[in-house]
Amino acid sequence: MSQARPPAALTIAGSDSGGAAGLQADLRTFVTCGVHGLVAVTAVTVQNTLGVHDRTDIPANIVAAQIEAVADDMGLQAAKTGMLASAEIIHAVARACDKAGIGRDAEVPFVVDPVAASMHGHPLFDEAGLSALREELLPRATVVTPNLDEVRLLTGIDVTDRDRMREAAVALRDLGPRHVLVKSGHLVEDPECVDVLYDGTTFTELPGPRFATPHTHGAGDAMASALTAGLARGMEMAEAAKFGKWFVSNAVEHSYPMGAKVGPVSAFWRLAPEPSP
Numbered sequence: 001m002s003q004a005r006p007p008a009a010l011t012i013a014g015s016d017s018g019g020a021a022g023l024q025a026d027l028r029t030f031v032t033c034g035v036h037g038l039v040a041v042t043a044v045t046v047q048n049t050l051g052v053h054d055r056t057d058i059p060a061n062i063v064a065a066q067i068e069a070v071a072d073d074m075g076l077q078a079a080k081t082g083m084l085a086s087a088e089i090i091h092a093v094a095r096a097c098d099k100a101g102i103g104r105d106a107e108v109p110f111v112v113d114p115v116a117a118s119m120h121g122h123p124l125f126d127e128a129g130l131s132a133l134r135e136e137l138l139p140r141a142t143v144v145t146p147n148l149d150e151v152r153l154l155t156g157i158d159v160t161d162r163d164r165m166r167e168a169a170v171a172l173r174d175l176g177p178r179h180v181l182v183k184s185g186h187l188v189e190d191p192e193c194v195d196v197l198y199d200g201t202t203f204t205e206l207p208g209p210r211f212a213t214p215h216t217h218g219a220g221d222a223m224a225s226a227l228t229a230g231l232a233r234g235m236e237m238a239e240a241a242k243f244g245k246w247f248v249s250n251a252v253e254h255s256y257p258m259g260a261k262v263g264p265v266s267a268f269w270r271l272a273p274e275p276s277p
């Protein structure tokens with residue numbers, strides 16, 4: 001017997017062989033949030049808890065073709081970006097999203113997670129990629145979701161407290177996105193973990209505890225993909241951002257050690273109990 005069609009969301013992202021971040025984190029988050037995941041793979045990284053050891057990028061025309069293929073045939077209710085690898089891929093993604101009706105003022109909301117480096121500091125794109133991100137993707141974004149390193153790269157603002165987060169959100173919105181969500185994970189001196197959403201008029205704080213765990217690999221992807229899932233399910237931006245924050249707070253609380261260094265955040269907490277045979 002067939003089921004009702006679930007909402008669908010697209011991730012345009014790289015593969016993490018360690019399964020903590022990248023498209024693996026996005027798909028895991030989508031399914032645990034009741035959303036069918038579609039994928040346009042941008043790069044394959046050789047990655048574990050020690051870092052990114054190698055990578056190969058997917059040809060830009062194949063990235064664009066993946067977006068067009070799923071948008072044309074299957075339809076989608078939201079899209080997000082992760083690792084975009086190069087300026088050439090960013091140009092192709094921008095064009096394919098325009099064609100597919102994905103964008104700031106288009107039918108399908110577009111979540112741009114400006115992933116610039118792995119948590120170990122390995123760059124996930126170069127200087128030309130940064131300019132392309134700033135000039136081509138931020139003006140197309142329904143929401144951009146930078147961490148504090150990405151805020152510094154995009155605006156030059158060094159965020160040291162919550163007031164500077166608001167200042168950075170204003171500067172980022174001047175680059176064109178409809179909404180800005182500044183993530184607070186790197187503000188390690190703050191006893192809480194309060195992200196900030198800005199829509200050009202109102203600042204909405206997304207409060208949460210700061211968990212004392214070293215295992216936060218994939219937190220950024222979990223936050224942005226849960227927000228994307230919320231939008232795909234028809235939530236307004238502030239509601240979707242709160243949903244994303246709630247999801248990632250639980251994921252960090254239930255994170256686990258795996259490998260020699262930083263372990264993954266968890267989506268297991270959201271799975272139903274195992275069914276009986």
Ligand SMILES: Nc1ncnc2c1ncn2[C@@H]1O[C@H](COP(=O)(O)OP(=O)(O)O)[C@@H](O)[C@H]1O
Nearest residue numbers: 147183184185186193209210211219220223252
């Ligand atoms: N130790 C922590 N405890 C609770 N939430 C956290 C913690 N670290 C990060 N987060 C949350 O995870 C998300 C990602 O945060 P951040 O670390 O800033 O981004 P990224 O993973 O992209 O570097 C944010 O919503 C942030 O509030």
Ligand SMILES: Cc1ncc(COP(=O)(O)OP(=O)(O)O)c(N)n1
Nearest residue numbers: 014021022118119217218219220221
């Ligand atoms: C292939 C790939 N994509 C993205 C990341 C970075 O993941 P993110 O969740 O934004 O960051 P951390 O929370 O892991 O710092 C990655 N490492 N690999």
